[in-house]
Amino acid sequence: MKIRIPATSANLGPGFDSCGIALSQYLSIEVLEIAEEWVIKHSLGTDIPNDKSNLLIQTALKIAPDLTPRVLKMTSDIPLARGLGSSSSVIVGGIELANRLGNLNLSQKDKVQIATEIEGHPDNVAPAICGDFVVASYVDGEVHSVKHHFPMCDVIAYIPDVHLLTSESRSVLPASIPYKEAVQASSIANVMIAAILNGxxxxAGVMMEKDRWHEAYRKKLVPHLDQIRNLGHTVGVYGAFLSGAGPTVLILSPEEKTEKMVQELEKLPLSAAINVLSIDKEGIQVF
Structure with missing residues (x-):
């Protein structure tokens, strides 16, 4: 059995802690033979445990404590601590591992609820499970989510060669904002979502760049965001936004503008990977 979970990007600017998309980079978990202890074979670096202390196994055992240990093989092209849902993909993978090995028959709604309770918000885990574009809320312990087709475009990921932990990126956010500003922030998010639904x-790109919830506070941690937006305005892409907590920036681009935008991004002085991705429509898959 092989479990495949897509990378995700949360927020899309003003859809803070609520909106997310699934992307065409993946975490894959291959379930191999029964063993005396859990073993995860991987080449993801010494920081990633290869025993039951791995987040994948921790998540699975939280849901189904009596699972028989297995040898697993883990591969991933989702970069760590870059704002592309690397930890969320592992949590979602752990839930599916428990579901399959424990014969739990969890529904998609069950998986989203469990994953959100573990992660604390649904913006990454919901699209990782459902695929495509998902809008979700987590209020009073209950998750409500809607999946919708995301319009066709290229997704250019500008991924700096530096880590930015979510905890660090969240630490710069204010405890509260004025009521009038919150109303404006909400209206921007509403129009952004409506524009996506309308294709x-x-x-949508214009509204993504008008966020009032988080990007202004995080700009000092990601000074390249404004540079990329300025390039985007010159080239004529739809818009650019901080992916999750950063430091990755995603650029939504018409196919005919992508090559030019990549060429401009390559001129920036920051060391970064530039990947042209697409929207993953399916979410988690089991083969």
Missing amino acids: NLPL
């Missing part, structure tokens, strides 16, 4: 990426 109007030019308008």
Whole structure:
């Protein structure tokens, strides 16, 4: 059995802790033979445990404590601590591992609820499970989510060669904002979502760059965001936004503008990987 979970990008600017998309980079978990102890074979670096202390196994055992240990093989092209849902993909993978090995018959709604309770918010885990574009809320312990088709475009990921932990990126956010500003922030998010549902990426991109919830506070941690937006305005892409907590920036681009935008991004002085991705429509898959 092989479990495959997509990378995700949360927020899309003003959809803070609520909106997310699934992307065409993946964590894969291959379930191999029964063993005396849990073993995870991987080449992801010494920081990632290869025993039951791994987040994958910790998550699975939280849901189904009596699972028989297995040898697992883990591969991933989702970069760590870059704002592309690397930890969320592992949590979602652990839930599916428990579901399959423990014969739990969890529904998609069950998986989203469990994953959100573990992660604390649904913006990454919901699209990792459902695929495509998901809008979700987590209020009073209950998750509500809606999946919808995301309009066709290229997704350029500008991934700096530096880690930015979510905890560090969250530490710069204010404890509260004025009521009038919150109303404005909410209206921007509402129009952004409506534009996506209408297939109007030019308008959605404009609204993505008007976020009032988090990007202004995080700009000092990601000074390249404004540089990339300025390039995007020159090239004519739809818009750019901070992916999750950063430091990755995603650029939504018409196919005919992508090559030019990548060329401009390559001129930036920051050391970074530039990947052209697409929206993953399916979410978690089991083969």
